[in-house]
Amino acid sequence: MSQPTHIHKVSNEAKQQARLSEEQYQRMYAESVNDPDSFWREQGQRIDWFTPYNRVKNTSFAPGKVDIKWFEDGTLNACYNCVDRHLAERGDKTAIIWEGDSPEVQDEISYRTLHKEVSRFANGLKKLGVAKGDRVAIYMPMVPQAAYAMLACARIGAVHSVIFAGFSPKAIADRINDCEAKLIITADEGRRGGKTFGLKDNVDEALADNRCPTITHSVVCQVTDGEVNWQPERDVWWHELVADVSHECQPEVMNAEDPLFILYTSGSTGKPKGVLHTTGGYLVYASMTHEYVFDYREDDIYWCAADVGWITGHSYIVYGPLANGATTLMFEGVPTYPGIGRIGEVVDKHQVNILYTAPTAIRALMSKGDAAAKTSSRDSLRVLGSVGEPINPEAWEWYYEKIGNSRCPIMDTWWQTETGGIMITPLPNVNDLKAGSATRPFFGVEPGLVDNDGKSLTGATEGNLVIKQSWPGQARTLWGDHERFEQTYFSTYKNQYFTGDGARRDDDGDYWITGRVDDVLNVSGHRLGTAEIESVLVAHKAISEAAVVGFPHDVKGQGIYVYVAPMTGVTADEALTAEVREWVRNELSPIATPDFIHWSEGLPKTRSGKIMRRILRKIAANEHDNLGDTSTLADPSVVDSLIKHRLNK
Ligand code: ATP
Ligand code: MG
DSSP states (O other): OOOOOOEEOOOHHHHHHSSSOHHHHHHHHHHHHHOHHHHHHHHGGGSOOSBOOSOOEEEEOOTTOOEEEESTTOEEOHHHHHTGGGHHHHTTSEEEEEEOSSTTOEEEEEHHHHHHHHHHHHHHHHHTTOOTTOEEEEEOOSSHHHHHHHHHHHHHTOEEEEOOTTOOHHHHHHHHHHHTOSEEEEESEEEETTEEEESHHHHHHHHGGGSSTTOOEEEEEOSSOOOOOOOTTTEEEHHHHTTTOOSOOOOOOEETTSEEEEEEOOOSSSSOOEEEEESHHHHHHHHHHHHHHTTOOTTOEEEEOSOTTSHHHIIIIIIHHHHTTOEEEEEOSOTTSSSTTHHHHHHHHHTOSEEEEOHHHHHHHHTTTTGGGTTOOOTTOOEEEEESSOOOHHHHHHIIIIITTTTSOEEEEBOOGGGSSOOBOOOTTTSOEETTOOBSBOTTOOEEEEOTTOOEEOSSEEEEEEEOSOOTTOOOEETTOHHHHHHHHHSSSTTSEEEEEEEEEOTTSOEEEEEEGGGOEEETTEEEOHHHHHHHHHTSTTEEEEEEEEEEETTTEEEEEEEEEEOTTOOOOHHHHHHHHHHHHHHTOGGGOOSEEEEOSOOOBBTTSOBOHHHHHHHHTTOTTOOOOOTTBSOHHHHHHHHHTOSOO
């Protein structure tokens, strides 16, 4: 009962250019899961170690004894690997291309400059008493100093916790207090879409009335030169802090299992979790996935259009690409400013070869027809990527044709904050592509599907997505709460990591993520993935975005409640609603026919752009009095309007 599959086969010509042949890929994959010790022993060499490791994998998913260690007797420094080790051969190479919010503003930072800036700031942090093991919060806009701050922490062994710059004072305070950060690094203001927004103001409010007692200082980077309040005993200007420090700072020797960072999940399913990543395994995994998934080559210009506030920004703007000595583009602005063509214009301007973005951005551009493709050629592009949500085939094809000029393979990468790096993805010109499918597990990743009783399912089927064995990039714990870590990920299905997502495996063994398990509907005994219904909805010409949730239904068990945003210029009336209902019946199945179709200009999203279905579920079920944690919502007013106009009263 699924839509026809759009298959894009790898041509013979493209195969010639691939990093691996299909056979090599199969062989490597088989070794990676059958003999992980020897596979990762070799792959671990891709980064530099101060003391080489002898032990490779030492991991247990056993109930009550979850313990994950990789390369545990090796020592290294993540900053050294991302910066210092490139100086000899790539000192003058551009490490970071910074593209400002305004198309007139840009900067290029060489590896040599990066080394100097990071070392100076690291010395500044030391001057403020930050030492190995201390936690440091970072609340920064998308400026190079955000990367300097992360790397400086890594250099001295401090554990950074980046807080997305859109978060409220309360969200900042919660995160600081959860990890007992000693210091916060911020900026006066940030810029996005032609507007400035206060950052230090939010930090001031978070720290007011001794709400965050562990914080001793706040370091403030001058970005816009906007007005700020100042507390001289607490606040320190970045530029003053580094004015008289040395350019030399010895990187701290860290054990492979020493913490590198804490990052809170986006909160689309519940209270955010303080995911902890450590140094060695994470870096090996981020660097290897960056190279293979994007077929990264030495002189490529690589652009991940995420924010450093998310795991995608950590692994694929900062750590992965810099560990590989790449040129990574950091974008301060938004895809629609100053015009809808901005993404392509940035691609042309910097001759970007690899572009990695999210379905939410793709759908925003797609809602304006093909205007986004009119102002640029994008001829430099070679590989495209997508991450964050299921990408529906409609958006996939649009991305492929309009942005990639029908030339560039799309890597639909499934992964999570907890996985540290990409887990299920095709590899460019190695695997055939199917619009809407993340296809194959990456090296070392052994996915499985299980039913609700934990029974392992074989062949072409659908179920709960688990990962059967550890991989180096895996989170080690939730900060200060190992019990919640075990409870959340290892208690549902014994000896396996539970992802919380559902997936379908087709006859070829390719994986299709069907959405959060909580979002898989059971309508009159039929399992329906919300992602599947949504992709049919978005394929309708009048619809730009859709979210589908279930609600308790007397007869069917669960009914189908659909939220849809119209394309620009479309008026939603009864005739259109009837047409959409008929469309879903015909394109998917009569079982999938929506009970309610709720038109809304906007859908509630997390700050990272994901639709918050748990809130939509509450509204559909008429339980809007108890919406749960809404601190990560981008625009709370959308929710009020949805409640007001709810259909299931
Ligand atoms: P929380 O765990 O707090 O609810 P979150 O799961 O939204 O937040 P992230 O770690 O940022 O936080 O997101 C990971 C989730 O995003 C995955 O579990 C999956 O549901 C979804 N996802 C990411 N990439 C893809 C993809 N390519 N296809 C389908 N779903 C994806
Ligand atoms: Mg999650």
